[in-house]
Amino acid sequence: MGVALGLSFAAHAEMMIGFSQIGSESGWRTSETASIKAEAERRGIDLKFSDAQQKQENQIKAVRSFIAQGVDGILLAPVVETGWDQVLKEAKDAGIPVVLVDRGVDASEDLYLTKVASDFVVEGALAAAWLAAETNGVCDVVELQGTVGSSAANDRKEGFESVVSNFPAINIIRSQSGDFTRSGGKEVMESFLKAENGGANICAVYAHNDDMALGAVQAIKEAGLNPGEDMLIVSIDAVPDIFKAMADGDTNATIELNPHLGGPSFDAIKAAKAGEEVPKWIKANGPLYLPDTAAEEYKMRSK
Numbered sequence: 001m002g003v004a005l006g007l008s009f010a011a012h013a014e015m016m017i018g019f020s021q022i023g024s025e026s027g028w029r030t031s032e033t034a035s036i037k038a039e040a041e042r043r044g045i046d047l048k049f050s051d052a053q054q055k056q057e058n059q060i061k062a063v064r065s066f067i068a069q070g071v072d073g074i075l076l077a078p079v080v081e082t083g084w085d086q087v088l089k090e091a092k093d094a095g096i097p098v099v100l101v102d103r104g105v106d107a108s109e110d111l112y113l114t115k116v117a118s119d120f121v122v123e124g125a126l127a128a129a130w131l132a133a134e135t136n137g138v139c140d141v142v143e144l145q146g147t148v149g150s151s152a153a154n155d156r157k158e159g160f161e162s163v164v165s166n167f168p169a170i171n172i173i174r175s176q177s178g179d180f181t182r183s184g185g186k187e188v189m190e191s192f193l194k195a196e197n198g199g200a201n202i203c204a205v206y207a208h209n210d211d212m213a214l215g216a217v218q219a220i221k222e223a224g225l226n227p228g229e230d231m232l233i234v235s236i237d238a239v240p241d242i243f244k245a246m247a248d249g250d251t252n253a254t255i256e257l258n259p260h261l262g263g264p265s266f267d268a269i270k271a272a273k274a275g276e277e278v279p280k281w282i283k284a285n286g287p288l289y290l291p292d293t294a295a296e297e298y299k300m301r302s303k
């Protein structure tokens with residue numbers, strides 16, 4: 001009688017990493033999540049994933065659970081900048097390195113290993129520089145801000161204003177948060193149109209991300225205006241749908257935000273465990289894209 005040997009080799013994971021993700025509020029966020037999960041898979045990393053539904057308390061709970069599980073490292077995409085000191089100290093006391101992914105925190109640098117993120121101030125400045133060139137420095141702009149209190153929204157606002165302050169005839173006439181979502185962008189844009197003479201006073205829309213810009217496009221069309229012509233639209237993320245909108249003439253510029261942050265994050269944890277120095281900020285800024293290459297980019301990115 002043959003003996004069936006049930007040999008099961010628990011795949012030996014290179015590392016066990018906890019990842020506290022903000023949520024799935026935008027196209028960019030979902031592609032970032034997919035990219036980080038794929039990179040973990042490729043490296044044989046056992047990734048414990050938690051979606052916080054954009055609530056900081058869920059992220060703090062998740063980090064505490066990762067600490068209790070004794071993970072080798074933690075990726076944290078902090079939904080807002082403040083309120084992290086205590087839980088970061090708990091991770092540090094447990095000897096678990098924390099990598100801030102995509103967004104930053106207002107906490108002492110010794111409480112985390114590194115931040116893998118773009119420089120949002122530069123992104124905001126680039127958007128303003130493009131608009132100033134496009135309008136010869138004369139434009140009344142409405143601003144769709146990202147999530148209130150997030151480093152992405154704070155810094156993109158700061159960067160935009162740092163350039164616009166050099167142009168006395170460029171004015172930010174309205175500014176409000178659409179929380180990085182399409183529905184939020186649409187709702188706020190509808191209120192801006194109503195408040196600004198049906199949109200006649202608005203020269204341009206600066207949206208902190210593409211999803212809010214696409215929501216604004218819908219609102220502008222429903223108001224009987226031509227987005228991209230009656231008012232310029234510049235945004236950030238470079239998601240596939242914005243390239244389609246640019247190719248259709250509905251928006252005018254986008255700035256790339258790199259969603260492939262898993263590699264540098266996992267490398268940083270590995271380096272730390274090997275006792276190597278890791279810089280406190282690993283930057284990943286991308287270029288500005290215009291309609292001339294939008295159709296090509298859309299085809300390539302939506303495969």
Ligand code: GZL
Nearest residue numbers: 025026028029102152180209
């Ligand atoms: C910025 C990132 C922002 C994206 C939005 O790095 O945090 O959050 O621009 C996302 O699409 O919601």
